[in-house]
Amino acid sequence: MAKYGMAIDLKACIGCHTCSVACKTANNLPKDMWWLRIKTEGTDVMDNSTGVYPNAELKYMPINCMHCDNAPCVAACPTGATAKREDGIVTMNADMCIGCGACVSACPYEGVRTLNTEEPAYDVEFALGAADAPKHKANTVEKCTLCANRVDKGEKPYCIDVCPARCRVFGDLDDPESEISKLLRERQYTRLAEDKGTGPNIFYLI
Amino acid sequence: MSKDVFNLTMNRRQFLKGSAAAAAMLTAAPGVIAEGTLETAGAEPAGEEKLYNSPCRSNCFQSCTLNAHVRDGKVTMMTPKAYPNGDYTGCCLKGLTIPQRTYSATRIKYPMKRAGERGEDKWERITWDEAIKTIAEKFMETQKTYGDQAIVVDSGSGNYGLVHGVQGMVNRFAYALGATKINVCYDQAFGYGTDRAIGGSVWLHGNEPVDYYNSKVVFIWGSNPVHAQPQSWRILAKAQSMGVKLVCIDPIKSATASKCDEFVPIQPGTDLLLTMAMMRVMIENGWIDEASMKARSTSPMLVRRDNGLYLKKSDFTALAEGEEEDFYVWDADANAAAFSSACANPALEGVYTVEGVECETAYALLKARVMETDLDYAAEKTGIAKEKIVELADLYARSGATGVYANYGIDHYQNGHLWGFALACMASISGNIGRKGCGLSGLFVNSSITFDYASMYVSNGKVPNGVIPQTAIGQVFREQQLFGKPYPIRAMYTSCSNSMSNFAQQNQWFDDILPNLDFWVVADVEMTDCCRYADIVLPAAFWLEVDDLRSNYNNPYLTYQEKAIDPLYESKPDGEIVRLIAHAMGLGEFFPEKSDKEWMQVLMGLPLFGQLGLTFDRLMEEKILRSVWNGDPFVRGETAPFPTPQGRVRIYNENPLPRTNWGQDLTGLAEKERMPYFKAPNEAWSENPLFEKYPLVYIQDHSRFRSHSQWFNVPVLRELDPEPYIRMNPDDAAARGLVEGDIAEMYNDRGHAVARLRIDPAVRPGVATMPKGWQREQFIAGCYQEMTNTSSDPMACNFAYFDALVDVRKYEGGN
């Protein structure tokens, strides 16, 4: 069985948000819903640098569901709406979700899980994105699905091929010959909040 | 990492004006149509998806081709489509929002006429019949009363389709009317300056981007490709990973500067001075490439001391018919005059007398000019230490192959053209032009094929008057005069253009243009600043709603827009709109009813297309054709000789002409500008007395959320980037008692803009920035374009947007 993960080359990432917008459109995300956010490091203000001119630094970090090995959200969910597939993808089932928010509190990564407090609203009067894009319902929690609908057809998540900087790699961590496995052998990487024991499967190449 | 720092969208949203933010967050979903009730307009079986080839036609200097995914007759998403050379394949966040732009709730849906004061945004819906009839009557009346020139045709870079965009049918309209066609002044100075040396007019200076792989060093100068040209950045980044050193010279520690191997901070507007100083260092240290200068430049050619012109064969002997001109050099071996074409070892320096005419080599003249540059002065004004200038000169001249990536930052000062000229000269004397990995880039415009524009534009023998630059159009409106004679201009047709937002010094619209403009028609897809002040607004079809052709920028392809959906609502393609108006004006015979594809065939009708196999049928079949046939990669001066009379880099230009002549004062300039020299910025200059009052140089950021003013109203982009900002260095903010998030006012004598303050250490002290493209209604007061200046260099005739001084203070209210 495959175990899916993603590697993001932070040296190459230009913070352009193309991946975020691809995710938003392809999954027909409602207004103000983002499954993939681009954080500007060291500041709350998008695109602001840190440091002192002329040595100021600007760095970005894309954040989405880490599809953790020991997903605290799955453990916290009282209904089984969020679950872990055998291939590692942490899923969300909108029909089972009761919107209690337990998973949001359990997840150590801010901005990954978002509760739809209102009836989802859209910019366009018909469903954008893929025909099999996930449903969106009021009082349910949403997050990155690793485009399970595409992965099941042997395709890659949408955010991968759109990246103009080519810094996103998706693949099977269990296959030593996969591009991602090779990259993780060759490059240094970090994962977020590893100390929390979540076993995140988003690898940041540094 | 703490939790709160991730919630970027929330943080940005706090930047929204209070009420708007609340409204945006509370809006429920009134417009959602239940599944199954969607009307099915497509030919495909329900639910099936079809892909349409769609070149993005925004003027971002990139040209991505995307797949438009159409399901049930609706465009549901875009994905990047592969180019034959995959290094060019890409897209950005804007291209992906084409569906949202297409189906925008605020899209102009039907023709409207003004029902209130200009700018009041009150409209009455009218039929196309009424719109066309009114426009034709007004235009004909204007022509009858004031003459053909009284109709102004204004078209910009809002659409790069060859049929419906800026190079398209709107030109046939301007020709048939004999109208005044405003001469574009966006980004003209740099190429106008490089043309002095390497020819090619305003656009043809850049090499194909994949040539970066052949460089040893690339200077990224006054440009921020990471955010502004991400597709070109990808290629630069790949070059970097292959070992190419990237050096960024910029006043801002930009996203690009953060990625480069070295950042050289510079005082705005002094890049020309730095370049002159670097040339001096190269000459003083002998870091020049004499062989290259002799073979590829006019350096050894003799210039007459009596009239400043090159000494030519035709000065003494009449040329036989068809005989090519030849230029005199001094043969160093024979110690005698010789023709350039027949001399292997010409002298680079010296004063020589040929047939009684005293001459000096072009290089000797340039050298004398360059040596006027004082290195201490250069160090003081650029803010770059003398040792660093020497280091940069060394790196540039002696790395083996140095290229320069430059777009239009430095173009936006009144010395921008001289910088282009100086840069080409520096490249020439150091041997860094005309071969792989060298020369200039940033904007690669395909010059390998030319389209049959003549057949598309010319119809009834009339020609538009195209001499009045955008920089001067306000003055001509005000004075209703040109060359000291009456020149009434009273009506205007605007398409693919948001001139009110993009011309400098926006208040000239209120002071000079609108009061003298009796009738203004604007065709667009969204309510731009132009639309809001127009008399009639027409709904233009958007990119996916037509068949069209694009000749790409920064990649070597010709691409086909395959019509994906019918024009939405009552919109009509731009070419169709002008055809209808022309018919109603009695010009029907000159506007035959041709389909988009037929016009594409007209454009591709020149013999070269057939010879190269670039046929229309192939385009229909393959949709993307490589149309750069000479050179892979295409390198200027290597692939073909430089398009100058000498076929070489003209380090001395005997006859510099103004870019356009509309009667401006050009006294003494032709002689002075035969070679580059340091001309200080006009306003943004420390020695300008105005500097006391307005100590900040105003630079407009090129945001990745817009290209110029396009995409200003796409909700998904506005979620990420909800409102304008003013950005300054922490020290400058502190000195003014300003803190992050303050509502601040940027101002000078020409106008103001009120927006949130962002304090960012990436900004050089003494500089304030604001992103361009926001519309007036998106500001708390004023607009980003009020503080800029229409004052222009008389030779370059170009908007010098950054050549402006401002100050910033806390906003105290008012308009």
Ligand code: SF4
């Ligand atoms: S698309 Fe690529 S470069 Fe852009 S923000 Fe996403 S990961 Fe970074």
Ligand code: SF4
């Ligand atoms: S806006 Fe420019 S970079 Fe973005 S998709 Fe269109 S052509 Fe490509």
